Amino acid sequence: MGERVTSNGTDAPVTVGIDLGTQSVRVVLVEEDGAEVSSGSAPLTSERSDEVRHEQDPESWWEAVGEAAREATKDLGGRPVDGLAICSTSGTILLADKEGRPLTPAIMYNDGRAAKEAETAQEVGHELWDSLGYKISGSYALPRLLWLLEHGFGEGASRMMHQADFVASRLAGEPVGTDWSHALKTGWDLVNERWPEGVMEHLGVPVGLLPPVVRPGTDLGEVSARAAEHTGIPAGTPIRAGMTDSCAAQIAAGALEPGRWNSVLGTTLALKGVAPKLLRDPAGVVYCHRHPDGGWLPGGASSTGAGVIPEMFPDADLQALNGEAEKRGPSSAVFYPLATKGERFPFSAPEARSFWEGEPEDEVDRYRAVLEGVAFVERLCFAHLDSLGAEVSGPVSSTGGGARSRLWSQIRADVLGMPVIVPRSSEGSVGMAILARAGSGPVAETATSMSGTKWEFEPEGSNGGLAENFERLADAFVERGFIHEDLAHRARLDG
Known part of the structure; x- marks a missing residue:
């Protein structure tokens, strides 16, 4: 990439955002106005998985970060870098020694081996979890972490690390702390801002194994000379505490005001919004991150999403499928498109699996049913959030790979009954570059100034066919005991 001349000049500072995904790492350089200067990506190919086991080699993250960052920074020249921040998958952890070297594989966010340990953790700490408004799930x-310790992996371990912590530590050249976003699902008490020592001791978790926790945007350290050589990111660049991937996408979308929501439509579907007060969900499927500026970021993560598409249509021309599906009306069949076994939001059902109601006419009809099915689940998510007192007036910003489909965005606008906005950037990496720019200052203000809109979709006309299909799916959920009739009624498209 050649030298880029900007309104601020070629010496204008940039910030770096790093997104550690499931299948790849992405690194971006972003200017003060939100414009992306350059980017790099690298695949992650070390996953070992079966139906319940999902692991990756943490060293593969570091190698991929180096590859992606070198690509992104190859034309950096002498431009100053004002900071970097990292997002990663929520719930992915490993154990490391005192130098930060991994002692275990990374147990990924979708690993299903700790179901019994989840029941134990929920029972032991239920009073705390109830006060925080969520339930511990698998x-x-x-x-x-309990599973690792109970299976003998804790010997010699000095630090539990989240995915982002491991890479931040490699960049700094020594173990660093974590942010309160990644720490939430490890049991961090977001109200009192501390690790709950009594609960942890009862569970057999040494508190000394848990990392120090800071507000997102806080300086954790600086890029070391050795890491600079590996990545191309200048030595001395401030490393700032990041957030989880869905929160990063919310920042990229600028969806940090009450009423606005961000839907991350990737392999799975994750929703994030803003609330002035902590939302407490008796069902335990909605949880709240802390807003870096004050207040809360409620949301949840479904197991539906775009992850089923490559499995169901491995050799298809998706662009052509989108074009053909756009000419059709609502699908003749209804599909519940789970990317993995078990559902997490808008209901908790570890036993849930994908199912059909009716038979699709052809491949195009089958494809459209997938798009509609995700939109229907998303509507149920918003109905559940509304029942908890969240403001769900919209608009909805759409990020993640699924946001590239204009048809899918229009279907979702019609089903949700509110505008769907595809921001200029749908990348968590850009959200982290924005957070790195904000640092310890107001994130919402910085995000507003750096984000922009690419497309906007308004609800169109009659949705009779979609309403019928939605009711078929909602009725199937009621019959299976997944949801109550009152939620199905609240979510009706003509309600």
Whole structure:
């Protein structure tokens, strides 16, 4: 990439955002106005998985970060870098020694081996979790930590690390702390801002194993000379505490005001909004991150999403499928598109699996049913949030890979009954570059000035066919005991 001349000149500072995903790492350089200067990416290919086991080699993250960062910074020249921040998958952890070297594989966010440990953690700490408004499930990091310790992996361990912590530590050249966003699912008390020592001791978790926790945007350290050589990011660049991937996308979208929501439509679907007060969910499927500026970021993560598409249509021309599906009306069949076994939001059902109601006419009809099914689940998510007192007036910013489909965004606008906005950037990495720019200052203000809109979709006309399909799916959920009739009624498209 050649030298880029900007309104601020070629010496204008940039910030770096790093997104550690499931399948790849992405690194971006972003200017003060939010414009992306350059980027790099690298695949993650070390995953070992079966139906319940999902692991990665942490060293593969570091190698991929080096590859992606060198690509992004190859034309940096002497431009100053004002900071970097990292987002990663929520609930992914490992154990490391005192030097930060991994002693275990990374147990990924979708690993299902800690179901019993989740029940134990929930029972032991239920009073605290109730006060924080959530329930410990198998998708949380705390049960995975218990599983590692109970299976003898704690010997010699000095630090539990989240995915972002490991890479930040490698960049700094020594172990660093974590942010309160990644720490939430490990049991961090967001109200009192501390690790709950009594609960941890009862569970057999040494408190000394847990990292120090800071506000997102706080300086954790600086890029070391050795890390600079590996990544191309200048030595001395401030490393700032990041947030989880869905929070990062929310920042990128600028969806940090009450009423606005961000839907991350990637392999799975995650929703994040803003609330002045902590939302407490008796069902335990909604949890609240802390807003870096004060207040709360409620949301939840579904197991539906775009992850089923490559499995169901491995050799298809998706662009052509989108074009053909756009010419059709609502699908003749209804599909519940789970990317993995078990549902987390808008209901908790570890036993849930994908299912059909009716038979699709052809591949195009089958594809459209997937798009509609995710939109229907998303509507149920908003209905559940509304029942808790959240403001869900919209608009909805759409980020993640699924946001690239204009058809999908229009279907979701029609189903949700509110505008769907695709921001200029749908990347968590850009959200982290924005957070790195804000540092310890107001994140919402910085995000507003740096984000922009690419597309906007308004609800269109009659949605009779979509309403019928939605009711078919909602009725199927009621019959299976996944949701109550009152939630199905609240969520009706003509309600």
